[in-house]
Amino acid sequence: MVLEELLGYIGGYRYVLEAVAILLGSLLIAILASRYFRSRALARLSVEIVNPVSRLIFISILFIGFVLALNRVGLDIGSILVAGGLLAIAVGFAAQTTVSSLLSGTLLYIDRPFKVGEAVSIGANMGVVEDISVFSTRLRAFDGRLIRIPNEDVFKSTIVNLSATKARRLEYQIPLQHDVDLKKTVEVVKRVLDGHPLVLAEPQPMIFVAQATVEAVTLNIWAWVPQQRFFQVWTELLASIRDELAKEGIQLALPQRVIRVRTE
Amino acid sequence: MVFGPLSDGDYMVSGNRLRVTRSPEGLTYSRFNDKDSLILSAKLSESLTLSLVPLEPVSGPASGIVECIYLKLSTPVVVDSNDRIVVEVTAPIDYGVVAYGGGGSYNIVDSFPESSIPYKLALYGPPTQGVLCRFYRVDLEKPQGPGLARVSVRVVNEMGGVASVSNIVIPLGGVKVFYKPGTWITVLNSISMVLESRSVASIYSDPEPVSADFEESPDVVKGDTRSIDYVFGRREFKMIWGY
Numbered sequence: 001m002v003l004e005e006l007l008g009y010i011g012g013y014r015y016v017l018e019a020v021a022i023l024l025g026s027l028l029i030a031i032l033a034s035r036y037f038r039s040r041a042l043a044r045l046s047v048e049i050v051n052p053v054s055r056l057i058f059i060s061i062l063f064i065g066f067v068l069a070l071n072r073v074g075l076d077i078g079s080i081l082v083a084g085g086l087l088a089i090a091v092g093f094a095a096q097t098t099v100s101s102l103l104s105g106t107l108l109y110i111d112r113p114f115k116v117g118e119a120v121s122i123g124a125n126m127g128v129v130e131d132i133s134v135f136s137t138r139l140r141a142f143d144g145r146l147i148r149i150p151n152e153d154v155f156k157s158t159i160v161n162l163s164a165t166k167a168r169r170l171e172y173q174i175p176l177q178h179d180v181d182l183k184k185t186v187e188v189v190k191r192v193l194d195g196h197p198l199v200l201a202e203p204q205p206m207i208f209v210a211q212a213t214v215e216a217v218t219l220n221i222w223a224w225v226p227q228q229r230f231f232q233v234w235t236e237l238l239a240s241i242r243d244e245l246a247k248e249g250i251q252l253a254l255p256q257r258v259i260r261v262r263t264e
Numbered sequence: 265m266v267f268g269p270l271s272d273g274d275y276m277v278s279g280n281r282l283r284v285t286r287s288p289e290g291l292t293y294s295r296f297n298d299k300d301s302l303i304l305s306a307k308l309s310e311s312l313t314l315s316l317v318p319l320e321p322v323s324g325p326a327s328g329i330v331e332c333i334y335l336k337l338s339t340p341v342v343v344d345s346n347d348r349i350v351v352e353v354t355a356p357i358d359y360g361v362v363a364y365g366g367g368g369s370y371n372i373v374d375s376f377p378e379s380s381i382p383y384k385l386a387l388y389g390p391p392t393q394g395v396l397c398r399f400y401r402v403d404l405e406k407p408q409g410p411g412l413a414r415v416s417v418r419v420v421n422e423m424g425g426v427a428s429v430s431n432i433v434i435p436l437g438g439v440k441v442f443y444k445p446g447t448w449i450t451v452l453n454s455i456s457m458v459l460e461s462r463s464v465a466s467i468y469s470d471p472e473p474v475s476a477d478f479e480e481s482p483d484v485v486k487g488d489t490r491s492i493d494y495v496f497g498r499r500e501f502k503m504i505w506g507y
Contacts, residue, residue: 165391197325201399202334202386224387226329226396 019069026065034058049109052134101135104155108132113159122149123157167200167224170234172241175216175253182209185219185250192240193223198233200224216253265410268445270314270361277316277359278411279379284314293361293373306373312363314373317481318413318443318450319360320436321398323375326385332501333439334386334397335415335432339404342428343421343459351419353402353432354412356381357441357450362482370482378411388433389505397433413441413450421459429465432457435501438469441481451478459507467501 034054041050071077109132114120119128120139125147127139137154139147149157162168176185186207193205203224211218221241225233245252265277275282280303281296291308308314322330333355343349361374377383386399408414415434421427432455440453456468 166394166396167387167391197383198385200386201336201384202388224391226326226385228329229326 015073019072022069022072023065026061026068030058030061030065033061052105052109055134100152101150104151105132105134105136107155108137108151114161114163118161118163120162121158121160122154125149126162163227165227167203168227168230169203169222169224170230170237172221172238173210174219174221174241174245176219177251177253178212178217180217180250182217182219184248185245188244188248188250189219189221189241192237192244193221196233196237196240198225198229199237200226214258215256265316266446266448267316267318267443267450270316275316278376280376282316282361286310295361295374295376304374308363308373312365315362315364317360317362318357318441319372319375319481320439320441320484321356321358321377322436322484323358323360324377324383326396326398329396330385330398330436331395332388332397332436333434334388334399335402335434336386336399337402337404337430337432340428340430341419342426343419344426345421345424348418348420351404351417353404353415353417354400354406354408355402355415355434355452356398356400356411357413357452359411360481360484372482372484375484380409381411388431388503394505395433395435408449410448413452415452416454418454418456419459420456423459423461427459427462429457429459429507431503431507432467433501433503433507434467434469436485438467438501439485440469440483442474442478443481444478457503457507463504463506465503465507467503 034057037057038050038054041053067077067080070080114129114132116129116132120126122137122139125139125141127141127145127147129137130140130146131138134151136148136150139149141147174189176182189207190205193199193207199205200223205221205223207219207221209217210220223233223237242252265275270282270284272284272286275284279298281300283292283294283296285292288310289307290310291312291314292305293308293314294305295303297303321333322328335353335355337353341349341351356378358375358377360372363371363373365371381400384399386397387394388397389395417432419429434452434455438453441450442453443450451474453474454470456470458466458468460466
């Protein structure tokens, strides 16, 4: 009885069926439209852009269908939209961070500082990008942890894309004792760099004295290596340089402090 | 050491010992290093034929990331305006053990670089856009030896003024390797290098077979690699960062 009264109030069964048909129709159109967009856009755009736009198309069509369905059963769309607007403002204030992340996510799609699969450093986090969604970016850290960073933080942070280059320069600072033969030391290091197959011949490595302080003479070593083998070469070279210097009797500087004893 | 079919026995190739043994169960291929440690072993079905062939230089420590061959000439090649010159250079190759089956199908069982040739890489271009290449210093006076292939490069100067060429970059996607069975003689397809301006040269590879008594090695790098494709387009490789 209550249901019949309610249906009578909103215009009877016929309008309800029409509203349901509109909802189902809009759902079908939303699915088809978003799929059509995906199939056409994937050839030209990256999946990070296609997925959210496809979702936006789906939700927009469904929303229009929902409003039309409500209108069909006799509810006033104007007042719904006004109420919806007020609700949106209230929700906006309550969910500032979420909205900020959403906007940051949109700006990231436009700026595209990284792509899925690339190794990046975002602020203090480092890893391989697993997913870029509308609200957050997920990184798989090199130790296996999954890190979710809100897009707002991503946008504000310093981003270093480690995969954007073919080669990367590794740098060592070797502190040496003051009495070492610098010419011989440079020759030894050069021999190690030349002998490593993954140290690039071009751009050429550089070996130079960068600093001479009370404690040590600092030798800087710069060598370009393939980005994909960076960590491997970094560890191998450091061990080789240390071993070769030791073999040649070249001493690394030890921490030291000069104490002067004043006698009366 | 010669290129061609490998029957039962041991073969010394670039400090490695290759061993092929045939039994009723099939073929066994093994490679040992100069300290006689086993590096690789494979079981193969009896109907397959193993061959030692030269391959494009993509194996070794930089396997999977090399996109081209970067030849640095010991002496520059100077070409007058609207003139051309053919220079014979050498480029590194790898050794490959290939299992050939019926219908021309094959599988590369093993590949390794020549140990007597310095293995170095170089970046041609800037770090963000350049290409990683197998690097080799070419001595124009030095004759071809094992682990090296002869390449004929036709340098055409189409710009106004005398030009000097010190670097030649050959994309691996355009490289074909040919060998003379029963010898270690190897050649790559000939290259045309057209100098367009002071810093830009186009590289074209000639896909024609070198000679009737040479056989073509299997292709390791199929087509152009993605980055080279992206920067340079499909059919021609442009050296846009100088030569």
